[in-house]
Amino acid sequence: MRTFLTSLGILIGVLSVVLIIAFGLGLKKYIENQFESLGANLIFVMPGSKKTILRGGGMVGGIKFDEKDVNNIRKIKNISYLAPVFVKTGAIIDANGKTEVVEVIASNEEISGVMNLELEKGQLFEKKDIQKGQKIIMLHLSMAEKLFNSIDSALGDFVTLDNQNFKVVAILKSKGGGGLGGGDIDAHAYIPFKASYSFNPEKKYYGLYFKADTKENVFAVKYEVQKILEKRYDEDDFSVMEQSELMETISSIFNIINTVLIAIAAISLIVGGIGIMNIMYVTITEKVREIGIRRAIGATKRDILLQFLTQAIILSLLGGFFGVLLAFLITLAIQFFFPAYINLSSVVLALSVSSAIGIIFGVFPAKKAADLSPIDAIRYE
Amino acid sequence: MIRLTSICKEYAIGENELFIALHNINLTIREGELISIIGPSGSGKSTLIHLIGLLEKPTRGIITIKDKDTSSLNDDEISKIRNEFVGFVFQQFNLINKLTILENILLPAIYAKNKLKYSPVEKAMDLIKKFGLLGKENSYPNKISGGQQQRTAIARALVMKPLLLLADEPTGNLDTKTGKDILNLLLNLNREEKLTIIIVTHDPSIAKLTKRKIRLVDGRMVAKF
Numbered sequence: 383m384r385t386f387l388t389s390l391g392i393l394i395g396v397l398s399v400v401l402i403i404a405f406g407l408g409l410k411k412y413i414e415n416q417f418e419s420l421g422a423n424l425i426f427v428m429p430g431s432k433k434t435i436l437r438g439g440g441m442v443g444g445i446k447f448d449e450k451d452v453n454n455i456r457k458i459k460n461i462s463y464l465a466p467v468f469v470k471t472g473a474i475i476d477a478n479g480k481t482e483v484v485e486v487i488a489s490n491e492e493i494s495g496v497m498n499l500e501l502e503k504g505q506l507f508e509k510k511d512i513q514k515g516q517k518i519i520m521l522h523l524s525m526a527e528k529l530f531n532s533i534d535s536a537l538g539d540f541v542t543l544d545n546q547n548f549k550v551v552a553i554l555k556s557k558g559g560g561g562l563g564g565g566d567i568d569a570h571a572y573i574p575f576k577a578s579y580s581f582n583p584e585k586k587y588y589g590l591y592f593k594a595d596t597k598e599n600v601f602a603v604k605y606e607v608q609k610i611l612e613k614r615y616d617e618d619d620f621s622v623m624e625q626s627e628l629m630e631t632i633s634s635i636f637n638i639i640n641t642v643l644i645a646i647a648a649i650s651l652i653v654g655g656i657g658i659m660n661i662m663y664v665t666i667t668e669k670v671r672e673i674g675i676r677r678a679i680g681a682t683k684r685d686i687l688l689q690f691l692t693q694a695i696i697l698s699l700l701g702g703f704f705g706v707l708l709a710f711l712i713t714l715a716i717q718f719f720f721p722a723y724i725n726l727s728s729v730v731l732a733l734s735v736s737s738a739i740g741i742i743f744g745v746f747p748a749k750k751a752a753d754l755s756p757i758d759a760i761r762y763e
Numbered sequence: 764m765i766r767l768t769s770i771c772k773e774y775a776i777g778e779n780e781l782f783i784a785l786h787n788i789n790l791t792i793r794e795g796e797l798i799s800i801i802g803p804s805g806s807g808k809s810t811l812i813h814l815i816g817l818l819e820k821p822t823r824g825i826i827t828i829k830d831k832d833t834s835s836l837n838d839d840e841i842s843k844i845r846n847e848f849v850g851f852v853f854q855q856f857n858l859i860n861k862l863t864i865l866e867n868i869l870l871p872a873i874y875a876k877n878k879l880k881y882s883p884v885e886k887a888m889d890l891i892k893k894f895g896l897l898g899k900e901n902s903y904p905n906k907i908s909g910g911q912q913q914r915t916a917i918a919r920a921l922v923m924k925p926l927l928l929l930a931d932e933p934t935g936n937l938d939t940k941t942g943k944d945i946l947n948l949l950l951n952l953n954r955e956e957k958l959t960i961i962i963v964t965h966d967p968s969i970a971k972l973t974k975r976k977i978r979l980v981d982g983r984m985v986a987k988f
Binding site: 671674675676677678679680681682683684685756760 | 813818819838842843845847851853857858859871919920923
């Protein structure tokens with residue numbers, strides 16, 4: 383029982399660290415998959431410099447783009463699709479008495495080309511729909527299934543968004559994932575840009591999404607867009623990024639958050655280590671006489687040191703092993719809802735850290751035991 | 764085999780006071796001897812046996828074992844001598860309760876720094892048979908009698924085939940009959956196997972059975988006879 387309680391501190395610490403790494407890895411992979419599903423050659427223009435985006439800001443607020451920017455960019459050759467967008471995050475959508483949170487993307491008919499949207503049923507936006515600013519909406523399959531009984535009943539029916547009725551004209555194939563709210567592509571709902579005027583009174587764009595016609599032209603297109611926009615805006619006011627850059631940026635943000643979380647979880651490992659140190663001191667006090675006996679029959683200081691150090695390491699490793707095991711089971715269970723996964727390096731890290739804790743926190747009590755005078759120890763009552 | 768020259772042992776009591784446990788002890792122990800150290804409580808008997816067994820270092824003086832001065836040896840070398848040449852038997856038996864009788868007897872072999880030329884398990888089993896402990900080898904110390912525990916302690920002291928057996932009041936915790944049995948066992952070991960044995964006792968009837976007696980009073984050797 384005492385062994386279990388002592389190891390519990392390390393178990394909780396290792397469990398937290400491994401789970402945070404598992405969540406971090408899962409989230410990173412999830413985002414990578416989402417970006418990959420958007421297809422290659424994708425370029426984004428967003429407000430804010432790359433530095434502010436890296437700090438987690440700049441995604442919203444700052445400058446907004448207008449029709450003049452769109453027309454200027456359209457003049458560039460080698461752009462296959464150009465979709466200026468206004469984004470409303472955390473928008474509430476109702477249908478059939480059911481409510482869901484979506485990310486509304488108000489854009490043009492080229493958004494399906496930019497975002498690689500594939501039609502499950504219905505009709506993608508056409509140029510005339512955009513020009514008229516019709517109150518129509520495209521939903522991903524999983525969202526349509528949540529709001530309606532079937533996709534057949536969804537098609538042609540209406541959803542309420544910002545107190546306006548939008549007719550569902552297209553059901554889009556799912557991009558996978560789910561349960562992540564804002565970051566989930568399946569939670570995107572697309573409407574014509576003009577239909578967003580009620581909640582976008584400035585009638586401006588939050589970002590410009592477009593695709594270069596070939597991978598080779600991505601760099602040239604980015605360069606030209608940069609030059610065009612610099613004529614109107616300061617270079618720190620916007621960023622032209624390709625998909626991989628954005629992914630790297632988001633990864634860096636996740637890495638920072640993950641490192642901070644792991645550092646916090648590591649505190650529990652230190653607390654666990656102190657628990658081990660404490661119990662080792664108690665064990666040594668209980669075994670003073672035994673230490674004396676062992677020294678009397680020939681055990682060296684090193685033998686005694688190793689005996690107690692081994693015990694501390696075993697206690698730590700036991701905690702580490704069961705922490706990893708529990709983390710593995712929890713990860714298996716939550717994989718139904720979240721794509722977390724444990725990799726070998728996090729297991730090796732957890733076990734190395736727990737043995738290191740055993741050594742660091744075990745060495746002082748073990749040294750105390752080894753330094754006991756044999757005769758004083760043997761006389762200890 | 765063992766020579767103590769001008770041995771003094773002092774202990775600090777408080778900050779400025781010294782307690783002199785042994786004064787200028789000179790003693791030579793030859794191979795195969797059976798010696799008793801006698802004297803009243805606090806006379807320094809146990810201190811002397813601990814010094815001979817290298818459990819403590821003298822404040823002054825030299826202890827040589829087989830002509831080797833032990834004062835310059837480090838802790839590892841002293842532990843090795845204790846392991847290979849000296850066997851201890853204590854009044855309190857000092858067995859480890861979580862280990863079985865066989866494991867207790869084998870304990871010194873675990874700490875042997877050189878590979879043993881014999882099988883310690885076979886040696887331990889021989890001692891178990893010889894000391895009437897057969898059938899008890901897998902029992903734990905708290906499940907056997909005091910006499911059996913002391914026999915186990917003697918077996919543990921002998922498993923490394925030591926040159927010297929040091930017994931500190933070996934019968935002190937036993938009833939008269941069992942004490943007599945243990946004493947006979949020690950006498951037989953000296954007689955039959957020529958094992959050098961030093962017994963610390965305050966009981967004159969035990970001392971009477973040894974060929975050589977050393978009397979201590981207040982840390983001084985008052986008689987060797």
